[in-house]
Amino acid sequence: MTQLSPLFLDELAKNIKEWGKALGFQQVGIADTDLSQHQKYLKSWLEKGYNGNMQFFERNQEKRADPAQLLPGTLRLISVRMDYLPPDASFARDLKQSGTAYISRYAVGRDYHKLLRNRLKKLGEKIQQHFAELEFRPFVDSAPVLEHAVAEKAGIGWTGKHSLTLNKEAGSWFFLGELFVNIPLPIDQPIQNDCGSCTACLTICPTQAIVEPYVVDARRCISYLTIEHDGVIPEQFRTAMGNRIYGCDDCQLICPWNRYAHLTQEKDFYARVAIKSQDLLVLFAWDENEFLANTEGSAIRRIGYQKWQRNIAIALGNADFDTNILSTLKSKLQNTSEMVAEHIQWAIEQQLNKQLNTPPNNEQRLTKRLIRSVEKGLPRDA
Structure with missing residues (x-):
């Protein structure tokens, strides 16, 4: 050279x-x-x-x-x-309305x-x-x-x-x-770690996936479970998933440094109408062709239709009791894969429990805490 x-x-x-x-x-x-x-x-x-x-x-x-x-x-x-x-x-x-699908914001465009x-x-x-x-x-x-x-x-x-x-x-x-x-350019220097004593991301994680500072156990992470994990999602994590059907942003939402985040200038990253703040029942009603059409060019498509249905079924189980949700779950149960059916059956049981006024669980309390932080502007609700 x-x-x-x-x-x-x-x-x-x-x-x-x-x-x-x-x-x-x-x-x-x-x-x-x-x-x-x-x-x-x-x-x-x-x-x-x-x-x-x-x-x-x-x-x-x-x-x-x-x-x-x-x-x-x-x-x-x-x-x-x-x-x-x-x-x-x-x-x-979106987090407040249990019947609305929450999709990690990196994937809405x-x-x-x-x-x-x-x-x-x-x-x-x-x-x-x-x-x-x-x-x-x-x-x-x-x-x-x-x-x-x-x-x-x-x-x-x-x-x-x-x-x-x-x-x-x-x-x-x-x-x-x-x-x-292959050019020996001058290098930049790392910057100081400014997390300090803050542990907000550790305590807000619905599944406690951040097992220690800087270490994430992917097997517990909602992003991993809804995107990377194949097959049945362990029952111990389903309630904590709430209405998060693709990824999770909680650890970013609670982070104080995201008060300084900027909105994207790339219109390609703007949220698509078909999935933005969409009702869970609307998304659950998609057949596979509709799923492929509505997620064309999207990161969401990579999980495939079965995992999409699986994730939404869990979210419907976590939603507030609704007779429409219950009837939809029951009708879908007869015409789906064995893997998805297992999650639909769980969701039906959850809806029936809610009909009996089951008290809020710890995961719901964490979500309410997160919503309060977002509404206060920490971090900024864009």
């Missing part, structure tokens, strides 16, 4: 950050490739089985620690973030993977115009990359106690992506 002067590299790094922002990224940082410090945390997490059935974490551990194995010659990792919080996120309203990857590709091509010998490869959840570790090293933010990347000016409502390059 051509010998590059420090002056050229400094100027190029500055330009890369400007080009990245012009492409819609809110922040661009640069890190070296030494991720060995983070590998031990991954190993410990895996040894405890916290990855559940996400066996992809167990594979290619060497590649996660050594980015050059993914792109030979890699010298730097460019980390980017892009805000995704949509206008009128309606957090409190277009699937971010392709959008971010295309922007990163354009950033690589822009750099290539100024340095023809550049070799690059973009990544957005598409390979064994320790994205939060890279973001931390690149100064994008620090890893919060909920294991997500946090930023003082942006909270945590953003996507991450990486561009591997």
Whole structure:
């Protein structure tokens, strides 16, 4: 490779950050490739089985620690973030209304993977115009990359106690992506961890999935259970799921740093009408073709129709008693898969119990606490 002067590299790094922002990224940082410090945390997490059935974490551990194995010659990792919080996120309203479906706000718009990857590709091509010998490869959840570790090293933010990347000016409502390059650019410095003594995310988690600061047991996490977990959801977690049918935002909603989050400028991330604050019974009535049509280009589609039905059945069981819900569940029971039927039967039992005025449980109290925090503006209800 051509010998590059420090002056050229400094100027190029500055330009890369400007080009990245012009492409819609809110922040661009640069890190070296030494991720060995983070590998031990991954190993410990895996040894405890916290990855559940996400066996992809167990594979290619060497590649996660050594980015050059993914792109030979890699010298730097460019980390980017892009805000995704949509206008009128309606957090409190949707959580308060038990008959309304709650979908994690990262998934209410277009699937971010392709959008971010295309922007990163354009950033690589822009750099290539100024340095023809550049070799690059973009990544957005598409390979064994320790994205939060890279973001931390690149100064994008620090890893919060909920294991997500946090930023003082942006909270945590953003996507991450990486561009591997073979140029020895000057690196950015990590920023200070500012979680302090706060444990709000640990105490608000409905299933107590954050088993200790910075450690999440995925097997207990509602996001994992509704998205990654196949088959039957353990009964011990169903009530805690409430009306969350795809993912969960509770640990982000309660985080004080999200008072400073910004609304996305990307209209592709705006909430789709078909799923925004939608009634559970409306979504449950979709057949598979309607599900595929309404989730085309959405991250939701990846879970498939059966898991979608399973998740909604649990939410209907958790909803306030309604004769329409009860009759719908009973009618659906005769024409569904064995896996979904198990959850529908549970939901029917829950509705019948509510008809007898069962007192509120601890999970419902946690949700009410979360709603009160959101309504007070901590965090901001966009």
